[in-house]
Every structure is written in structure tokens, then in C-alpha cells.
Amino acid sequence: xxxxxxxxxxxxxxxxxxxxxxxxxxxxxxxxxxxxxxxxxxxxxxxxxxxxxxxxxxxxxxxxxxxxxxxxxxxxxxxxxxxx
Amino acid sequence: xxxxxxxxxxxxxxxxxxxxxxxxxxxxxxxxxxxxxxxxxxxxxxxxxxxxxxxxxxxxxxxxxxxxxxxxxxxxxxxxxxxxxxxxxxxxxxxxxxxxxxxxxxxxxxxxxxxxxxxxxxxxxxxxxxxxxxxxxxxxxxxxxxxxxxxxxxxxxxxxxxxxxxxxxxxxxxxxxxxxxxxxxxxxxxxxxxxxxxxxxxxxxxxxxxxxxxxxxxxxxxxxxxxxxxxxxxxxxxxxxxxxxxxxxxxxxxxxxxxxxxxxxxxxxxxxxxxxxxxxxxxxxxxxxxxxxxxxxxxxxxxxxxxxxxxxxxxxxxxxxxxxxxxxxxxxxxxxxxxxxxxxxxxxxxxxxx
Numbered sequence: 001x002x003x004x005x006x007x008x009x010x011x012x013x014x015x016x017x018x019x020x021x022x023x024x025x026x027x028x029x030x031x032x033x034x035x036x037x038x039x040x041x042x043x044x045x046x047x048x049x050x051x052x053x054x055x056x057x058x059x060x061x062x063x064x065x066x067x068x069x070x071x072x073x074x075x076x077x078x079x080x081x082x083x084x
Numbered sequence: 085x086x087x088x089x090x091x092x093x094x095x096x097x098x099x100x101x102x103x104x105x106x107x108x109x110x111x112x113x114x115x116x117x118x119x120x121x122x123x124x125x126x127x128x129x130x131x132x133x134x135x136x137x138x139x140x141x142x143x144x145x146x147x148x149x150x151x152x153x154x155x156x157x158x159x160x161x162x163x164x165x166x167x168x169x170x171x172x173x174x175x176x177x178x179x180x181x182x183x184x185x186x187x188x189x190x191x192x193x194x195x196x197x198x199x200x201x202x203x204x205x206x207x208x209x210x211x212x213x214x215x216x217x218x219x220x221x222x223x224x225x226x227x228x229x230x231x232x233x234x235x236x237x238x239x240x241x242x243x244x245x246x247x248x249x250x251x252x253x254x255x256x257x258x259x260x261x262x263x264x265x266x267x268x269x270x271x272x273x274x275x276x277x278x279x280x281x282x283x284x285x286x287x288x289x290x291x292x293x294x295x296x297x298x299x300x301x302x303x304x305x306x307x308x309x310x311x312x313x314x315x316x317x318x319x320x321x322x323x324x325x326x327x328x329x330x331x332x333x334x335x336x337x338x339x340x341x342x343x344x345x346x347x348x349x350x351x352x353x354x355x356x357x358x359x360x361x362x363x364x365x366x367x368x369x370x371x372x373x374x375x376x377x378x379x380x381x382x383x384x385x386x387x388x389x390x391x392x393x394x395x396x397x398x399x400x401x402x403x404x405x406x407x408x409x410x411x412x413x414x415x416x417x418x419x420x421x422x423x424x425x426x427x428x429x430x431x432x433x434x435x436x437x438x
Contacts, residue, residue: 008167011311012126039170039406048135048171049164063131067300 001031001078006042006052006062009035013051015065020053023071029079095329102328103321106203106370110270114202115320117266121194123309124262128301131158131168132249138176147177148224151184152192152217159189170406179235180228183415184220186403190365190393191216195316198266199369200389204376212389215426219390223418230414254296261289316366323367327374339378346383346431351424354384358392359400359420368392383431390423 003020007013017035024031036042045052047062053071054060055078066074134157137150151172159165165186173182190196192213201209228235268281293302343350363371372389376382395416404412 010164015307039167042167043170043174046175048138048168048175049131049158050167050171063135065127065304067298069300 001029001075002056003031003033003075004036004052004054005033006036006045006047006054007050008039008042009037010050012065016051016053019066019068019071022068023075026068026072027075029075031075095332098332099325099328102331102370102374103324106324106327106373107321111199111202113269114198114266115195117262117269118195118198119313119316120305120309121259121262121266122312123307124259124305125157125194126164126312127304127308128255128258128297129157129251130249133251134158135168135171135176136249138172138181140176140178142177142181144177144180144225147181148184148221151177151181151224152188152220154185155188155217155220156192156194159185159193165189166402166406178228179231179411180224182224183227184224187220187223187394187419188216191390195312196366196369196393198270199320199366200372202270203369204373208372208382208386208389211386211430215386215430216390219422219426223415223422226418227411227415231411254292258289258292258296261285261292265289319364319366320370323363324370326363326367327370330371331374331378334378336378339375339380343375343380343384346381346428346435348424348428350381350384351387351427351431352420354380354386354388354427355391355395355420355424358388358390359395360397361392362396362398363392365393381431382434383427383429385427386430387423387427390426391419394419394423 003024005013005017005020007016013035017033020033024033042050042052045054045059047059049063051065052059052062053066053074055074058078060074060078061070134150134154137146138154142150154168154172158168169182169186172185173179176182197209197213200212265282265285268278268285271278293305297305342353358368361371368389371392372385375388376385380388400412400416403415407415
């Protein structure tokens with residue numbers, strides 16, 4: 001599964017990354033986590049504001065920091081849809 | 085050597101005395117609640133609650149006011165300003181509202197407003213907010229009109245809405261408590277009434293945070309508040325210290341000669357000073373108060389306050405990279421001319437009223 005974290009590197013984006021790492025560990029899934037920090041590259045995704053969380057090329061959250069349990073269910077949904 | 089040393093000592097003394105002067109209980113009464121409010125805004129308002137009004141299909145009379153409101157609600161941290169600017173422009177309502185947001189944000193966010201109000205005066209804070217919003221809207225619309233052709237063809241895709249896009253009632257109630265603390269803390273009322281009021285409200289806030297917010301929300305709120313304090317407090321102290329040293333170095337005659345009266349040229353001088361001196365967030369406020377004490381007229385002072393966070397060599401370089409030099413040059417030109425005008429209008433209105 002490929003997970004991308006969109007954000008220029010402010011504290012919120014780091015928090016999303018930290019929660020995502022924890023969520024991946026909780027679920028025990030294989031995941032490749034990539035950080036996208038370049039603003040033009042971020043704008044390739046349909047988001048208006050950072051931080052953004054992308055699972056399997058689909059934006060699942062943007063403009064806020066989701067909680068760890070939210071990220072767990074986001075990953076689970078993506079897995080069940082085969083969208084990873 | 086001896087004179088050099090005593091000069092340095094005078095400098096440090098100047099900085100120190102302004103720390104004692106400026107960071108009074110009154111200023112702290114404004115600032116501490118403001119930090120908690122800023123933290124709550126950044127943790128508890130889902131950006132989509134605001135940005136849904138800034139979509140590409142949004143009508144101009146919705147998008148422009150929403151852009152100005154985002155400046156107040158979402159632009160607390162400078163690190164959100166540029167991504168959101170790019171987002172509104174490329175993904176949302178377009179160049180005009182994006183420019184409005186870019187202009188309005190640094191001047192009307194809660195920290196800038198309360199700090200200006202506490203340190204310089206409520207009149208300047210209100211004028212700063214009103215004129216920043218008014219001229220932000222104007223500059224946004226002008227930019228959108230000038231570049232209407234190339235903007236019309238630039239491809240834009242819709243934004244995926246992924247989360248809660250509204251602000252819940254309980255969150256609004258929480259904000260009401262925090263704002264009440266700020267208002268009671270700064271009101272000119274009996275000190276016992278004030279302290280009692282603050283204590284009661286603070287208790288209410290703690291209770292609401294404990295039972296009305298989820299754990300994740302409460303933690304995010306405190307995290308954000310702490311983050312802002314850590315990030316911004318050193319800048320506040322540094323700014324006040326610097327302002328005290330400026331007061332020692334700069335002769336009042338110089339300030340009075342250049343910007344002591346409300347002329348177009350004096351206002352332009354205020355703006356240009358803001359452009360060439362780069363002060364980090366909120367440092368412009370104590371510097372402005374020092375200028376006021378050195379004899380700067382209120383018009384040029386406001387022009388300086390409007391221009392300093394908008395335009396600095398550094399921010400011009402960043403927007404240049406994002407927008408390209410043509411749009412950037414037009415933007416910088418508008419900001420220079422219109423903030424000069426804004427200061428002049430404010431000074432003239434004050435003269436008429438006074």
C-alpha cells in the first residue's frame with residue numbers, strides 16, 4: 001500500500017506522518033510512506049489546503065490533522081476496497 | 085573603546101526598559117487568551133468548513149468574503165498561508181480570492197489583532213483590520229480583472245471533500261468561552277469583577293474541554309496552543325527588545341521629518357520602510373509603537389503596519405516563484421500604492437474627526 005503525506009513540512013504535516021506511522025503499525029500492514037513537500041507537486045492532488053493524506057492515490061483527508069484511530073479506519077477502508 | 089561600550093550599554097538598557105514597559109499585565113491579558121484561541125482555531129476548525137465556500141464554482145460575492153474570513157480564521161500560522169494561497173488559486177475560486185486571502189491573512193489573524201490592540205490601541209487595531217479587509221478585497225478583484233484572460237484558460241480540477249465540512253455547535257460554544265475570556269480580560273472594569281469573571285470562565289473552559297471535546301480534540305488544541313507560544317513568544321520578546329533599541333538609535337527629529345504628518349509621501353515612506361526592513365511575524369507591532377512614540381503620524385503608522393507583513397524582500401521572492409514575475413510585479417505595485425493610500429485615508433479621517 002502506498003501512502004503519501006502532502007505538506008511543506010510544518011508541524012501539522014509532521015503530526016500526520018507520526019499518526020500514520022502509528023496507524024500502520026497498529027494494523028500491521030505493509031506500507032510505503034512518502035512525504036511530498038514540493039508545493040507544485042502537492043497541487044497535483046485535488047486538495048485546497050495542507051496537510052493532506054493520500055492512500056493509494058486517493059485523497060482521504062485534507063486541511064486538518066486526523067486522529068490515529070481515524071487513519072486506522074481510513075487505511076482499513078482503502079484495503080477493503082482493494083484501493084491500495 | 086570606552087564610548088563604544090557605554091553605547092552598547094545604552095542600547096541594551098533601551099531594549100530592557102521597553103520590555104518592562106510594553107509587556108505589561110494588560111498586554112499579557114490580551115496575548116495569553118489569544119494564543120489559546122489561535123490554538124483552538126488551528127486545531128478545531130476543519131479547513132474545509134471554510135474552503136467549501138472557495139470552490140471553483142463559488143460565486144464572487146461568496147468567494148471574496150470567504151477568502152477574507154479565511155484570513156481571520158485560518159491564517160494563524162504563516163505556514164498555512166502559502167499552501168492555502170496556492171490551493172485557492174489553483175484548485176478553488178481563482179487568483180482574485182487567493183490574493184485577497186494572501187493580503188488579509190497576516191493583518192487580521194487573532195494574534196496580530198489582539199497584539200496591535202493591546203500594545204498600540206484599539207483604534208489602530210480596528211483600522212488595521214477594516215482597511216486590510218477592504219483593500220484585500222480591492223486588490224484581489226483588480227488582480228482577477230487584469231489577468232482575467234490567462235486565468236480563464238488555466239485548467240482547474242474540483243476539490244475532493246473528505247471530512248467534516250462544518251463547525252459543530254459544541255465547538256462554537258467552546259470558542260465563545262475563549263473569546264469571552266479575552267473580552268473580559270481586556271475590558272476596563274473593576275479588577276475584582278474582572279478576576280472573578282476570568283476565573284469562572286476559565287473553569288468553564290476547562291470543563292468544556294474535558295467533557296465537550298474529544299480527547300483527540302483537546303490534545304490537538306493544547307498542542308497547537310503550545311506550539312504557537314513556543315514559536316511566537318521569542319519573537320514577541322525579541323521584537324520588543326529591538327523596538328527599545330530602535331528608540332535609542334533613531335532620533336525623533338528624523339521620524340518627525342519623514343513621517344510626522346499625514347502626507348502621501350510620508351505614507352509612502354512608511355510602506356517602503358516596511359518593504360525593506362524584514363521583521364518576522366508580529367515584530368512589526370512593537371516597532372510601530374516605537375515609531376508612534378518617536379512622533380510618527382497615525383496615517384503613515386497604519387500604512388507601515390499594513391505593508392510590513394505583506395511585503396518584504398523575502399515574501400516578494402516567494403510569491404515571485406509561485407506567481408511568476410509579471411503577476412508578482414503587478415501585485416507588489418498594487419500593494420505599495422494602495423497601502424499608501426489606505427494610510428493616507430486613515431490619517432485624513434482622523435484629522436477630520438479630531
